[in-house]
Each structure stands twice: as structure tokens, then as C-alpha cells.
Amino acid sequence: MPSPTPESDDPRDHGAGNAPAPAPDDSCLCGSGEVFAACCGPILAGDRDAPTAEALMRSRFSAFALGDTAHLRRSWDAAQRPSAAELEASDDGDLRWQKLRILDVDAGGPGDAEGVVEFVAIARGSEGKVRLHERSRFRRVEEAPGWVYVDGEIRG
Numbered sequence: 001m002p003s004p005t006p007e008s009d010d011p012r013d014h015g016a017g018n019a020p021a022p023a024p025d026d027s028c029l030c031g032s033g034e035v036f037a038a039c040c041g042p043i044l045a046g047d048r049d050a051p052t053a054e055a056l057m058r059s060r061f062s063a064f065a066l067g068d069t070a071h072l073r074r075s076w077d078a079a080q081r082p083s084a085a086e087l088e089a090s091d092d093g094d095l096r097w098q099k100l101r102i103l104d105v106d107a108g109g110p111g112d113a114e115g116v117v118e119f120v121a122i123a124r125g126s127e128g129k130v131r132l133h134e135r136s137r138f139r140r141v142e143e144a145p146g147w148v149y150v151d152g153e154i155r156g
């Protein structure tokens with residue numbers, strides 16, 4: 001009798017912590033109160049650019065929740081962007097990102113070149129609750145997805 005292996009080749013098991021993609025009229029993963037199709041959905045799909053730094057931040061939270069590394073990479077400033085392999089290696093598939101709370105927004109609007117978004121993101125994993133409090137810097141770009149993440153300062 002074969003012994004069970006800890007690693008499964010079943011693609012459905014890949015990134016077991018990742019949420020299933022919401023239906024268009026489900027509430028968005030980022031907690032904005034909007035439906036997915038009117039919030040992060042079209043930004044993740046590349047159908048629409050993020051109009052503000054906060055919208056980009058929200059779409060990145062949804063991408064973390066979904067395990068959408070393609071969106072995470074393209075929404076990262078090219079100078080800081082990790083490779084797909086680095087991102088894959090740092091992905092803790094065990095974490096399920098569940099909640100995003102925006103604490104502060106400084107600039108990052110349609111008329112701004114830069115913006116700062118401070119947030120708390122909550123995840124659950126096998127070791128319990130994980131809380132990330134970060135103040136992130138964003139920069140407007142001409143190309144998709146409209147804004148990119150530059151870097152962040154962990155606040156605790």
C-alpha cells in the first residue's frame with residue numbers, strides 16, 4: 001500500500017490557501033462593499049486600470065487572496081518586482097488572506113503621481129491569525145495597471 005505523500009500533484013491542491021475566484025456579483029474580496037465585477041475583478045483581469053492608489057492596493061490584496069501572482073508582479077514597480085520564481089517561493093499557500101482594512105490614504109488620487117496607503121491585512125493559516133500592518137508607497141504609471149506598488153514600511 002503506497003504511503004500518502006505530503007505534496008500532491010493535483011492542481012486543485014496548488015496553493016491550498018487561495019480563495020476560489022468570486023462570481024461577478026459576489027462581494028469583492030477586498031471588503032470594499034462593491035461586487036467583484038465592479039471592483040477588483042476587471043483590474044485583475046487587465047480590463048481596467050486602477051484609478052487610484054487605493055484601488056490598486058485593493059486589487060493586490062485580492063490577488064494575494066486568489067494567488068494571482070501575474071497581477072502581483074505587473075502591479076509591482078519594475079525596479080522592485082520579484083521574479084515569478086521568487087514570488088512563488090515566498091508564497092505561503094497555507095495563508096488565507098481574509099480581511100483588508102484601509103487606515104489612511106495620502107494622495108494617490110486621479111491627479112496625483114504618487115500615493116501612500118496604510119492598511120491592515122488579516123490572514124489565517126495553520127499557525128493562527130496573521131496581521132500585517134503596512135504603510136505602502138505607490139506610483140502612477142502610464143501603462144497598465146495604472147498604479148504600481150513601490151515599497152512599504154511595516155508598522156507592526
Ligand SMILES: [Zn+2]
Nearest residue numbers: 028030039040
Ligand atoms: Zn475589490
